[in-house]
Amino acid sequence: MRLRVTTDRSVVLKRRGERVGGFGAELAALEYLNAMPVPVAPRLVGADDQAGLLLMEDLGPGASLADALLAGDRERAQADLVSYARALGAMHAWSMGRPGELASLRARYAPQAPLSPAWLRAVTYRRREAFLGAVASLGLAVDGADAEIDELSLLLNGTGYLGLVHSDACPDNVRLLADGCRIFDFETSGWGPIVLDAAHPLAPFPSCWCFASLPAEVAAPAMDAYRAVVQAAGIDLGPDWDVAMTAALAVWLVGRGEMITRMLGEDEEWGTTTLRPRLLTWLHSFIGAAGRSGVLPRLRALAGALHDELRARWPETVIAAYPALAGPGSARVRGAGVVAAGPVSMPPWFTWRSKGRETHARRAGPAAAAGVRAGSPRTATDR
Numbered sequence: 091m092r093l094r095v096t097t098d099r100s101v102v103l104k105r106r107g108e109r110v111g112g113f114g115a116e117l118a119a120l121e122y123l124n125a126m127p128v129p130v131a132p133r134l135v136g137a138d139d140q141a142g143l144l145l146m147e148d149l150g151p152g153a154s155l156a157d158a159l160l161a162g163d164r165e166r167a168q169a170d171l172v173s174y175a176r177a178l179g180a181m182h183a184w185s186m187g188r189p190g191e192l193a194s195l196r197a198r199y200a201p202q203a204p205l206s207p208a209w210l211r212a213v214t215y216r217r218r219e220a221f222l223g224a225v226a227s228l229g230l231a232v233d234g235a236d237a238e239i240d241e242l243s244l245l246l247n248g249t250g251y252l253g254l255v256h257s258d259a260c261p262d263n264v265r266l267l268a269d270g271c272r273i274f275d276f277e278t279s280g281w282g283p284i285v286l287d288a289a290h291p292l293a294p295f296p297s298c299w300c301f302a303s304l305p306a307e308v309a310a311p312a313m314d315a316y317r318a319v320v321q322a323a324g325i326d327l328g329p330d331w332d333v334a335m336t337a338a339l340a341v342w343l344v345g346r347g348e349m350i351t352r353m354l355g356e357d358e359e360w361g362t363t364t365l366r367p368r369l370l371t372w373l374h375s376f377i378g379a380a381g382r383s384g385v386l387p388r389l390r391a392l393a394g395a396l397h398d399e400l401r402a403r404w405p406e407t408v409i410a411a412y413p414a415l416a417g418p419g420s421a422r423v424r425g426a427g428v429v430a431a432g433p434v435s436m437p438p439w440f441t442w443r444s445k446g447r448e449t450h451a452r453r454a455g456p457a458a459a460a461g462v463r464a465g466s467p468r469t470a471t472d473r
C-alpha cells in the first residue's frame with residue numbers, strides 16, 4: 091500500500107503476511123541493508139514489529155527486469171541484466187564481512203525462522219529421496235549420485251562465500267532506476283551461500299514465473315559484472331566459486347523431485363511457460379556447469395541420462411526465448427500481461443503472500459503485474 095506522507099513524498103506500507111518468519115526476515119534484511127552507503131534495496135523508513143507493519147522507501151515509477159525481458163529490446167535487456175547482477179554483487183560483497191549484525195537482527199525480529207536461506211532446505215532427506223525416487227521410476231541407475239547429493243551442503247557452505255542471500259532473486263523482484271537496480275521482497279532471505287543468488291542467471295531463474303531460455307552470450311556479461319563488483323571489494327572468486335555455482339544448480343534440481351514425478355504425468359502452466367521446458371533447461375545448465383568445474387561427476391551422469399530420457403518422452407516440448415532476446419523465427423514465451431492458467435508449482439518453503447511485492451509490481455509495469463496476477467497470493471505447493 092502506498093501512503094502519501096507529504097505532497098511530494100510517499101512510502102510503501104507492508105503488513106505481516108501468513109509466512110512464518112517472513113515479515114521478520116524482511117524487516118531484519120531491510121534494517122541491515124540500511125547501513126549500505128549506496129542502496130541496493132528500498133530504505134527502511136520505520137517499523138512496528140509487534141503490529142506487523144513496516145514502512146519502506148517508495149521506489150517510484152520504473153520497470154522490472156521482467157519488463158525488459160518480456161517487453162523490451164535486446165540492448166535494454168542485456169543492460170538491465172548487468173545492472174541486476176551488479177546490485178546482487180554489491181549486496182553480497184558488503185554483507186560478507188558483517189555476519190553478526192544480521193544474526194542479531196534476525197534473533198530480534200524472526201527468532202522462530204531458520205537463519206539459513208530457504209533453498210538450503212531443498213537437500214533434506216525427504217527431498218533427496220523424492221528426487222531419487224523420480225529418477226528410479228524411469229529406470230535410471232543412481233550409481234553413486236546419492237552420495238554426491240549428500241555433499242551439496244558442504245560444497246555450498248564450505249567455500250566461505252557466505253553472506254546475505256535473497257533466495258528469490260527473480261526478474262520481477264527488482265526495480266530498475268536511473269541510478270541502478272533495487273532489490274525488494276526479502277521474506278525468504280537468510281545468511282548462507284551467496285551463489286544461491288548469483289547462479290540465478292545461469293539456471294536461469296529457478297524460482298520465478300518469468301522464465302525462458304537465457305543464452306550464454308547474454309548471461310556472460312552479467313556474470314562478469316557480478317564478479318567484477320565482488321572482486322573490487324577485495325573478495326577473490328577462485329576455483330571454489332565454480333564448484334559452489336555447480337552445487338547451487340544441483341540444489342535446484344534435487345529440490346524438484348516431487349515436481350518431476352508430477353511432470354511425468356502432466357505438464358503444468360506456470361507464468362510465461364510450463365514446467366517441462368524449465369526442467370530440461372535446468373538439467374542442461376547443471377550438466378554444463380558440472381563439466382566445466384569437474385565436480386559431481388556421478389550426479390552429472392545421472393542428470394544427463396535424465397535429460398535424454400525426458401527429451402525422448404517429451405519431443406514436443408519447446409524451450410522458448412524471452413521476446414527481447416529471441417532471434418527471427420524463434421519461439422518466444424508468452425509476453426507481458428499473460429496470466430498463468432495453472433497453479434504456481436514451487437517447493438512448499440516458497441509460500442508467498444507479499445502485498446509489498448504486489449504494490450511495487452503495479453507500479454513497475456505490465457510484465458511485473460502479470461507475475462503477481464499469475465500467482466497471488468503465491469501459496470506454492472509441491473504436491
